[in-house]
Amino acid sequence: MRDKRFIRRAAGTIFANGFLFRNPVVIGALGMYQVVSACYSLKNAAALSLLFLLTAMPAGLVMCLIGMALPDWSRPGAALAVSAMFYIPAVYILEAVLPGAAGSLGFAAALMVCNSAVYSRVEEYAPSHVAAAVVADIAGNSAGFAAAACVTAAVRELWLSGGLWGRQAGDAAGGFSYPFAGFMILGILAALVQWINSRRREKYAEKKGR
């Protein structure tokens, strides 16, 4: 019972780290290409977030099982090949949920297979951790990626068309859909998360001081 509670609490901490405190995009500076170049509509952000989860979760679990059995020099290549293998069913599921999304996202969807945030979880984290931790970590990182992607997309879509969920995937228009706007919004988001982290550290130090 106590073990179960401990695992649940540890999983919660791992999830929260991936989602906010060590967000892969705004703190880790990983997986930025998809966010800056394609997240100018919420539909794009939702499609990419789903693709992230569907590729990283099974690939992470496979690498958790076999990762440590592989020689060090081959692990990065194996992680990429395993991600590629799970990318195929991920695209079919994405097409079933959001028809036409994978095709219209073009490069951004295709390059999700080697997204650095996916790769870092699958190659660096998964082989050296237990399955429960891997699931919590990838769920947290997927939620973190989705949060960064959706906030960036929402700001840009509101600016571009004055509404949300209206733009078609791959339908770029206007300066705010260009990557530079994505970088700037990510910069402001990163500052916000850094501010939250520093407040958290101050509160922790106060508590310890008492």
Place this chain on the structure above:
Amino acid sequence: MFYSMMFAALLAVSAENMFLSAGMGFSRVLRAARSPRGIGPASLFVTFFSFCSSVEGYFLFPLLPAEGEKAAALRPAVLACAAAVTYMAAAFVLKSFFPGFYEKNSRTMQLSAINTAVLAIPYVQNSKGFGLAQSAGFALGSGLAFFIASALAAGGAPSCENPDMPKAFRGLPASLIYVGILSMGLAGFTGGPAF
């Protein structure tokens, strides 16, 4: 042939700069910028793996489905597997014959081989209709573009830690805004997103 190759290389460095115009491989650029001494080796690895990726793309693209769901699912998976095999072959050769070099550069090599910019090369050459020489030129230019982007990011790093700016903006947030301004400058030259 030489001129078309050089023209493609020039495109990769300027108007079609994958790193600054599209943000491809930017996490690797920022990582390389953290240790300026590593920018050179990282750029050489990016050039080598980009070149391999362009050759793989040139031969594999005609064999893969061109349109529809099948293309969207299979093309990235097959090209990524080819990149994985290339990385493993290179790592195996270096580990076997140059173990000292491999130990020193294995992490840099890994991050340079597996990133969005390197794997984007086959798509770029396909969308632009490049031949083998132009693809090779574009791959070489991409290595140079990586070097320039990393050097710019490294050069701007001290300013991004300026104590006069609010604490929350120091470091990565300031770097992202700095890169955004550089990217805006390039967008002004190209008239829009390159990819």
